[in-house]
Amino acid sequence: MESLNSRSSQATAAVCMSVVFICVGVPLWWKTTEVYRAELPYTEIQALSQSTPLTISAKVEVHATSHAMLRMCKDIFASQDFNKELKFTRTLFTFKINAAPLNNDDTQVFENAKNTEADAVFIFTHDVMMPKISAKNNKLIKISVAEADANQEDIQKSIEIALDILRNDLMHLQYVDDVVGKALAVKLDFPKVREYHMRKTIQPDKGYDLLFTLICPKPGELQASWDIHNAMKLHLYPMLEKLGSYAKFHVESQILYYCDMPVKPQKFDDGHILRFSQLPHVVNPVESRLGAEMSANPTLNFVLYLTEDKYNPLYIERQDRNISSTNTILIPRWGAITMKKTNKTSAQKPRQLELNAEDFMGAFLAQFRSLLGLETNGRENVVFEQSFTEGITDFELDYLMRSRSAENIASSIHTIHSLAKLLEKIQNIVIKDEIARLCYLAVDQINLAKSALARGELNDALTFSNKAFEASETAFFDPTLLELLYFPEDQKFAIYIPLFLPISLPLISSLVNALKIWKENKKQKLE
Incomplete structure (x- = not known):
């Protein structure tokens, strides 16, 4: 027991x-x-990833000098489908069509167009001169139809040209759509021209460094100087000031010596030539000497290379086997290198050379514009007035802000959606409160940016989209998510x-x- x-x-x-x-x-x-896993807005993120196409708004004022033009403008503009061939964006145009009889002096109309809130202003008018189309005061497009030949067919053709200018030259709808598709990581087959445009355009960032470099490879033979600061003050700074709402830019300049040509140019006619296959071997060694790490921002390099006497004159071969007329190598998202021929003016060594930097600033600005994604308009019978003082027109700035806003929104949506999928799949990753805060902030800013873009408020859209882009990137690359927790x-x-x-x-x-x-x-x- x-x-x-x-x-x-x-x-x-x-x-x-x-x-x-x-x-x-x-x-x-x-x-x-x-x-510990803080709560994330999974539902809102999923809704954002399914909310394509992205809506873009634009206001257009149309002034017609005759009732026939007025009626045709209303009919043709109303029947147009601006969103054909667009997959990721949808543009909503608001047309304000007025009968505006103009006299021979259109000065006041052009002056009023400077202060308009519209994205584009079209004036259809009769003219005793030949038919012509001119873009003045940045956003104003004047289309003149010869008075003697003002029939319905001519008017309709002029209106269709105006719509094509609006779609492809002012708004660049296809480029914006391509950028959004790329930011969403969608695999698409682009034509070569559009693919190259996207490949060379700089990536979104809150700031950029511009580095202007003069290279004298043989200072024992030639010593050069340039007054680059005055040229910047006259030509570059006005453009950067106008781009202030788009991004922040920091500018530096330098002169480098003893940077020899890393490859041997081939003999060609009266001088030498750098073949297209040799160009990558020129860029890489030069880049290592530039010392462009001024900050964490990406650097755009603009190099003026004084060729050695033994290679003068030096030509550059393009990809199509033709000789470059500008003697420039344009490197996508990096910058450009321009080869400058130097003349032997005396037998004295070293020779002194004083360069006028203003002679090259125009080329530097053209290269800078190309890297920004601004294309030079080459339409037949269409004259686009250039902005000589600021280097960029109002409608070009609007296009940059519209494109960057759309790209930031699409990139932010793709980033936080990828992060949410990762965190849902791996349940054991620690999600700190800061990560959750950034995700909620990104979602809020994306919604605000989309609303502003749909209303056509580009400044607000760019501000909100920049905050969304920064918040989503910070959350995705947060160090706590990369640790072995x-x-x-x-x-x-x-x-x-x-x-x-x-x-x-x-x-x-x-x-x-x-x-x-x-x-x-x-x-x-x-x-």
Whole structure:
């Protein structure tokens, strides 16, 4: 009887230990080892990823000098489908069509167009001169139809030309659509021209460094100087001031010596030539000497290379095998290198050369515009007035802001959607409150940017989209997500089995013995 009581006590102790282990130990272990995961706006992120196409708004004022033009403008503009061939964006045009009889002096109309809130202003007028189309005061397009030949067919053709200018020259709808598709990481086949345009255009960033470099490879033969600062003050700074709402730019200049030509040009006619296949071997060694790490911002390099006497004159071969008329190598998203021929003016060594930087600033600005994604309009019978003082017109600035806003929105949506999918898939990654805050901030700013872009408020759209882009990128690349704070399931077994096995086996055997004792006691009571 005493032995039976002792065994019963052992069974009771085993059950109590098992209960304590299961009800207290396991929950305590579970709580102390659980991964902290702040709540993320998964529903809102999923809704954003399915909210294409992106809506873009534009206001257009149309002035017609005759009732026939007025009626045709209303009919043709209303029947146009501006969104054909667009996959990721949808443009909503608001047309304000007025009858505006103009006299021979259109000065006041052009002056009023400077202060308009519209994205484009079209004036259709009769002219005793030949038909012509001119873009003046940046956003104003004047289309003149010869008075003697003003029939319905001519008017309709002029209106269709105006719509094509609006779509492809002012708004660049196809380029904006391509940028959004690329930011969403959609695989598309682009024509070569559009693909090259996207490949050379600089990536979104909050700021850029511009580095202007003069290279004198043989200072023992030639020593050169340039007054680059005055040229910048006259030509570059007005353009950068106008681009202030688009991005921040930091400008530096330098003169480098002893930077020899890394490849040997081939003999060609009266001089030498750099073949297209040799150009990559020229750029890489030059880049290593520039020392362009001025900040964390991407750097755009503009290099003027004074060729050595033994290679003068030096030509550059383009990809199509023709000779470059500008002697410039344009490198997508990097900058440009211009080869400058130097003349032997005397036998004295070293020769002194004073360069007029204004002679090259026009080329530098053209290269800068190309890297920004601004294309020079080359339409037949269409004259686009250039902005000589600022280097960029109003409608070009609007296009940059519209394109960058759309790209930022699409890129932010893609980034936080990828982050949300990753965190949903791997449940053991720690999600700190800061990550959640950034995700909520990105979602809010994306919605604000989309609303502003749909209303045509480009400044607000760019501001909100920049904040969304920065928040989404910061969240995605947060260091806490890159640390090894999680383990795959098979590694968990390898870690926890040596911990729980020594404890669980005695408990299991004790519970089995307790069950046997309980059955024996029950059997004895029945007898």
